[in-house]
Amino acid sequence: MSATSAPRPALWIALGLLVLSTIVLATLRPADPYQGLRHQQSTPPIEAAPMCPWREPQTDLRLFFPGATGSTAETRVLSGKRLELTRRLGRPPSAEENALHLFRIRAANALLGSLMVRRVKGEHGAIELVIATDPQGAIQGVRVQRQREPQATAEILHSGAWLGRFRGLSADQIRESEPFFHGVPREAHVSAAAVVDGVHTQLILLSVAEQSGAPAAPPHHH
Amino acid sequence: MIQLTLRNLWGRPLRSLLTTGGIAVAMAVLLSLSAFGEGYRRALGAELGRMGMQMMLVPLGCPYDAAVRVIKGKTLENSLPESATDYARRDAAVAVAAPMLLASVPRPEEGRTDLWAGIDRTALELKPWWRAKAGAAWFSGPDSVILGAEAAEAELRWPGDLLYSPETGRTLRVAGVLERSGTSDDSLFFVPLPTAQAMFHQPGRLTAVAIRLRDPSMLHDATERLQNAPGAQVVVLTEMMGTFLNLVGAVRTLLLAIALVALSVSGMTVFNTLLGSVLEQRRELAVMRAIGASRGQVFFTVGAQTAALILVGCGGGLLLALVLGPVIEGTVRHWVPLAPSGNLLAFTPGIVLGSFGLELVVGGLACLYPAWHASQVSPALAMRLE
Numbered sequence: 059m060s061a062t063s064a065p066r067p068a069l070w071i072a073l074g075l076l077v078l079s080t081i082v083l084a085t086l087r088p089a090d091p092y093q094g095l096r097h098q099q100s101t102p103p104i105e106a107a108p109m110c111p112w113r114e115p116q117t118d119l120r121l122f123f124p125g126a127t128g129s130t131a132e133t134r135v136l137s138g139k140r141l142e143l144t145r146r147l148g149r150p151p152s153a154e155e156n157a158l159h160l161f162r163i164r165a166a167n168a169l170l171g172s173l174m175v176r177r178v179k180g181e182h183g184a185i186e187l188v189i190a191t192d193p194q195g196a197i198q199g200v201r202v203q204r205q206r207e208p209q210a211t212a213e214i215l216h217s218g219a220w221l222g223r224f225r226g227l228s229a230d231q232i233r234e235s236e237p238f239f240h241g242v243p244r245e246a247h248v249s250a251a252a253v254v255d256g257v258h259t260q261l262i263l264l265s266v267a268e269q270s271g272a273p274a275a276p277p278h279h280h
Numbered sequence: 281m282i283q284l285t286l287r288n289l290w291g292r293p294l295r296s297l298l299t300t301g302g303i304a305v306a307m308a309v310l311l312s313l314s315a316f317g318e319g320y321r322r323a324l325g326a327e328l329g330r331m332g333m334q335m336m337l338v339p340l341g342c343p344y345d346a347a348v349r350v351i352k353g354k355t356l357e358n359s360l361p362e363s364a365t366d367y368a369r370r371d372a373a374v375a376v377a378a379p380m381l382l383a384s385v386p387r388p389e390e391g392r393t394d395l396w397a398g399i400d401r402t403a404l405e406l407k408p409w410w411r412a413k414a415g416a417a418w419f420s421g422p423d424s425v426i427l428g429a430e431a432a433e434a435e436l437r438w439p440g441d442l443l444y445s446p447e448t449g450r451t452l453r454v455a456g457v458l459e460r461s462g463t464s465d466d467s468l469f470f471v472p473l474p475t476a477q478a479m480f481h482q483p484g485r486l487t488a489v490a491i492r493l494r495d496p497s498m499l500h501d502a503t504e505r506l507q508n509a510p511g512a513q514v515v516v517l518t519e520m521m522g523t524f525l526n527l528v529g530a531v532r533t534l535l536l537a538i539a540l541v542a543l544s545v546s547g548m549t550v551f552n553t554l555l556g557s558v559l560e561q562r563r564e565l566a567v568m569r570a571i572g573a574s575r576g577q578v579f580f581t582v583g584a585q586t587a588a589l590i591l592v593g594c595g596g597g598l599l600l601a602l603v604l605g606p607v608i609e610g611t612v613r614h615w616v617p618l619a620p621s622g623n624l625l626a627f628t629p630g631i632v633l634g635s636f637g638l639e640l641v642v643g644g645l646a647c648l649y650p651a652w653h654a655s656q657v658s659p660a661l662a663m664r665l666e
Contacts, residue, residue: 111391113390113391177436178436180436181442182443182444182451183435183436183437183443183444184434184435184437203390204390206435206443206444206446207444207446208444208446208451212446
């Protein structure tokens with residue numbers, strides 16, 4: 059065995075073992091002794107509060123953008139547009155409104171539109187909205203993804219006829235809630251107004267972001 | 281001598297780098313797993329400590345399952361008769377007996393679960409952190425609700441607002457919102473106990489009775505007496521903690537075995553590196569011996585190389601553990617049942633020094649043969665190789 063070449067095979071074997079043990083460490087899952095217990099308590103996880111999640115992407119894409127092939131998450135920073143936002147919203151923007159989180163929906167390379175989610179304060183609990191817009195910023199559709207309202211109000215919020223009133227409207231065309239109250243029972247007015255206000259606000263945020271070329275954080279593809 | 285050691289290591293930078301890398305990985309695994317064990321024990325202890333009780337009466341069935349579910353604010357399939365509370369309160373050793381009814385309402389289409397807790401005023405004696413961030417700290421009437429901090433944020437509720445429970449058809453008014461406690465209570469909707477019993481059709485029934493004793497030394501006797509409560513069994517939290525530490529210990533033993541494999545591999549790598557280095561340096565070693573270096577000095581040279589490799593590797597391993605620790609914690613957390621909230625990694629000085637020591641021992645053992653082999657090089661070899 060020569061002085062310089064002898065140890066090399068052993069070194070490579072040791073290196074191989076090291077890599078192997080690292081892979082084993084990274085992939086091995088020990089038997090779960092609590093599987094039964096975990097199965098019994100399998101309830102959906104509790105959500106973290108602040109950011110409103112997009113709960114059913116596939117459902118919403120099928121509903122609003124049937125030809126969609128993918129979406130890109132985008133964040134537009136609006137903190138530099140406070141004056142314009144204050145003017146258009148009629149109030150100073152809240153802390154969460156300093157950034158707009160949206161999803162760009164695409165079919166191959168063509169932009170089909172945008173989709174946003176927003177949590178608004180209903181009369182009896184939070185209401186989560188999914189708002190789809192076309193590339194010009196007009197509403198393609200609205201869906202309530204979560205609410206905890208009494209049945210009469212819930213039926214209105216989920217009814218296609220009522221949600222259809224938003225279709226085709228832009229931020230400037232939704233000026234007040236009144237037209238949305240026709241045929242809506244009085245007990246549903248507070249929550250219906252919250253939905254209208256939420257959609258209106260979101261469209262304004264989108265409009266300001268699009269017009270001003272607000273800086274975007276790096277996009278995230280789905 | 282030190283200069284020679286360093287020159288030998290620098291002479292083969294890739295080999296030295298790979299060897300220290302192996303040591304670093306082994307060290308990082310060992311450190312992270314040891315820190316996880318310590319962190320889990322601390323976090324579990326802290327969580328149980330925040331409960332402010334020593335034992336619980338739970339329905340008949342698996343007591344540990346029941347106790348953990350109560351601590352985590354999850355519902356039970358069985359229930360206790362309300363008389364269990366009176367039974368506990370009559371015991372001379374019991375300072376506080378707080379009845380509670382927990383109910384979870386899954387809302388799968390929304391990917392969440394509403395967690396309701398019916399309590400009475402005695403519960404406050406077990407929740408020292410119970411402070412209202414807004415509104416009142418107690419119910420204003422049977423139709424009032426107090427929200428944990430996260431529940432209030434998720435529902436956008438504030439004192440005075442309404443909160444509707446679609447599943448039970450009950451409308452409640454928010455009396456207060458609690459400060460964040462860092463416990464599972466942050467996600468709960470608290471209602472008066474009779475309201476919860478009515479909402480979930482459990483009149484006169486409870487999920488558990490939390491008990492604090494007047495004197496913890498009365499635990500043994502009180503446990504024996506309370507075992508006789510009708511339809512109930514006692515779970516002592518320290519026993520529960522021990523049981524869970526044992527269960528987690530079994531998982532940890534398996535993981536430590538993997539860490540020891542990594543440690544052994546790193547030892548073999550050190551052995552291989554040093555042996556290769558010694559074989560390559562036979563001529564230099566022979567010259568050293570020829571000009572008067574003792575066998576001990578040659579042995580020390582190889583030992584110093586080992587120490588340098590181990591120290592650099594351990595330093596790298598510590599950095600690796602600190603960087604990858606949160607990732608490992610996130611992965612291991614999924615294996616652990618009902619992992620306590622809070623940091624599960626505790627890098628204490630004892631753990632760091634212990635891991636360093638173990639790695640040094642392994643390295644020391646690995647260098648014995650190469651160092652001995654080096655010390656046996658004959659001075660005459662210098663002439664022959666010339």
